[in-house]
Amino acid sequence: MVSILDGDLIRAVGEVARYKELHAGAKGRFAGRDVVYAEFLEKMLADAAKWPSASSLAEDWLTFAGDASRSRIAAGEIDLGAPAWPAIELGSAPASQQAFVSGLAQSRRVGEERGQLLSYHPLIVGNLLLVSTADNVLAYDVRTGKPAWGESAIIYPGDMALAASQRASYVRSALGVPRFTLTVHGNKLFARMGSQVTAGIQGNPPVRSNGHIVCLDLHAEGRLLWTIAPHEDNWAFEGTPVCDGEHVYVGLRRSEVNPQAHVACYDAETGQLKWRRFICSAQSPARGVVEECTHNLLTLAQGMLYYNTNLGCVAALDANDGQIAWIAKYPRPKSGDLSRPAAHFYRDLTPCVYDRGRIIAAPSDCDRIFALDAGSGRALWEAPHADDAVQLLGVAGGNLLASGDRLWWIDVETGKIAHVWPEQSSLRGFGRGLLAGDKVFWPTRDAIYVFDQQSGAAVDVMDLRRRLPEGKDAIGGNLVASRGRMVIATPTQLLGFTMYGQVGEKTEVDGQSQTGGPSSDTLEARGSTPVR
Secondary structure, eight states, X not given: XXXXXXXXXXXXXXXXXXXXXXXXXXXXXXXXXXXXXXHHHHHHHHHHTTSOOGGGGOOOBOBTTSSTTSOOOBOSOOXXXXXXXXXXXXXXXXXXXXXXXXXXXXXXXXXXXXXXXOOBOOEEETTEEEEEOSSEEEEEETXXXXXXXXXXXXXXXXXXXXXXXXHHHHHHTOBSOOXXXXXXXXXXXXXXXXXXXXXOOTTSOOOOOOOEEEEEEGGGTTEEEEEEOOOSTTEEEOSOOEXXXXXXXXXXXXOSSSXXXXXXXXXXXXXXXXXXXXXXXXXXXXXXXSOEEOOOOEEEETTEEEEEOSSSEXXXXXXXXXXXXXXXXXXXXXXXXXXXXXXXXGOOSOOOEEETTEXXXXXXXXXXXXXXXXXXXXXXXEETTOTXXXXXXXEETTEEEEEESSEEXXXXXXXXXXXXXXXXXXXXXXXXXEEETTEEEEEOSSEEEEEETTTOOEEEEEEGGGGSOTTOOOOOOXXXXXXXXXXXXXXXXXXXXXXXXXXXXXXXXXXXEEXXXXXXXXXXXXXXXXXX
């Protein structure tokens, strides 16, 4: 019954069958009437298939990966239509030449390209489309693509002189790339702004980071409520916080001989520091030779914080007081050629995924994806062959869905690879995909491929080129879907499309009338089928 109520119907089928085998005639009182338990569970299981999922009860996309557990499934069916509004220009994210570690400056990256970074991760909250850049926090009306309030979409203006100097420093020497995420809880929006550099150069004078956390009031058109910054040298915020309403939690890095990972808690109303905990210290790939840009995010579930440090361990902390519940170490490569980096080094935005008592992690300094017991940190399984999976999309249909250049189905109970698509092909992923309903949506540069979450069967392919005005190049990116819109965050733009099969809806894009409507090719027509 717990499995049914938890929404894990695949697990429940096996459990009900085992119960019926062992206790076929067991009877008792339940819900005020006499029942045969096995029959009652079978009917409950059949009815549960028609229940709305928990994820369908709320449409908002509140933080990276949808919610603080990092395993959000978007509600409803998605049938991509016409552009909903003209493209929103963001400009390209600043990219580092990474001159001292030449291998990580290669043009080819997993799931993106160095010259076309997919750094933008927008949110949809109510009718707001929210996104942060190297310079500003922006708010649009997701229905129209126009600024949410007034003539300008900027609700928090960054320091333009600082932004220019940041871009220059990225081009000069930093290891890592910028990532721009946000978190919304209630009326509050949280963002990390300012410098993306989180670790300095060993032997240089201490640096006071100008990276800071801002809290904005969305009920007051983005009015600044508070801002916090590290008040000590060599400290930096790792990324955007998570929030439980009362407290705000964020990772910090301290630059020492070996970088240190910490977790801090602040009051959500005032920004006052409540506690800070040291997690670990270890050598990073930069080895103190160049500055680093990292964006390690926390996961919040069931009153616990889970932290993939990318420094050799995963940690669990009590959200109330920061006491460490457990720390699980994992094997790190003892050697490697950074002129030809392994694919897993591109996992720079992989917070832990929480799923029904499991923690799933894909650290950048490890060639494995593994699952841990959320209560004890005990190892459950590891998947050693999916090292080119650089995004954990979430758990659905009994599988962990992970992606990068390819799309992976990993059995969430055993860690065995269930499917890979494509097995061998010039086709590569381009951006972070999306779980919606019982489907997984996987973007490439020109199309979005659709598969069944459980079986891996090919369902559809949505050609982006057919949905854009003539002369506009198709390009994929990071996907977000909510409120009747799918938004694609490309390297330089936000593209908005109608969805849910709104055939015939007319929109005005770049002065050309477009008619929405599904226009899909089958995967088989392109000569590609999922690997089973």
